[in-house]
């Protein structure tokens with residue numbers, strides 16, 4: 395049974411690796427075994443293509459029970475649980491070659507193997523910076539590449555994904571002649587799905603009036619609906635009012651898994667990591683140029699600057715209520731040494747800020763004044779003295795708990811709070 399891993403067939407302006415599934419199915423007589431897989435890789439690596447996505451397909455001659463997981467024109471796409479072994483009857487590489495942009499930064503790669511590779515390859519590719527040479531040396535399977543071997547990291551990661559806490563995405567594709575230009579996906583249908591279908595997530599950001607099922611770049615994708623239950627996801631495409639599309643398919647994905655995040659101390663966190671860092675707010679928050687909010691976290695003598703950029707919108711207002719001494723766990727990515735871009739935050743405890751001021755004189759009902767350093771307080775009118783000041787606790791406008799960026803700023807791998815915390 396061939397398992398294919400494919401990566402890096404898109405550029406910054408063209409294509410989407412996931413579209414290849416449609417073309418591969420159109421060009422082969424083989425069936426999909428299980429769901430096709432969409433695997434997102436380390437979001438902090440520069441020079442990546444837009445979504446940093448790789449795919450994996452298991453192909454064979456399907457047998458027994460089948461389920462419909464998409465359409466190509468009027469034909470159903472089926473997924474089978476059982477299969478007979480069959481040799482690949484097409485040259486997949488020629489399909490990849492045909493559809494990949496001829497761009498110096500596009501480095502298509504495919505890996506074919508008869509079984510999954512060690513999941514360690516996946517965890518490295520979603521969390522670290524991986525040297526492709528080390529993957530070529532260690533991974534099992536038959537590699538094919540065009541324009542360099544970098545894509546092998548993602549192709550291998552896709553067939554090594556252990557499918558822990560998966561989510562699903564129903565992706566609808568435009569006809570090939572229509573990939574460029576503006577496309578119509580009605581906001582109200584996306585709003586309806588957000589409101590009515592609780593098994594879906596990140597469809598519409600009401601506060602920022604942002605339709606998140608519609609891509610913002612030029613791509614074969616017309617829309618994508620994310621959800622946790624593939625059976626309930628199937629059919630939701632009928633609720634989307636849009637221009638015509640010619641195919642759709644449901645992917646099993648590592649989106650919204652938080653797989654990229656690892657609990658690390660500040661000292662252990664390095665560039666390209668995504669970390670969960672626990673510490674105390676040691677200075678800030680401060681509003682910087684361009685609406686960037688920053689504050690410093692300190693733990694065991696080390697410090698790091700936590701950053702919420704302008705696109706994180708109202709999340710910054712929440713964070714601006716933090717105070718020195720608050721204990722937090724910051725979830726985020728490190729793309730610059732010494733800085734962590736916050737995806738979500740767990741406010742473990744808020745500090746109790748006490749303020750001591752002169753008491754009110756019981757005779758005169760006016761406020762006393764300080765009588766000097768450690769000399770207590772004295773009433774200016776009657777001369778009464780008091781050793782004890784009036785303690786007032788500053789009212790905090792933020793409560794312990796989890797807070798996250800809005801949908802408009804969500805990264806593919808970041809798990810929305812509504813799906814529950816896994817880390």
Ligand SMILES: [Zn+2]
Pocket residue numbers: 755756757758759773774775776777778
């Ligand atoms: Zn007095």
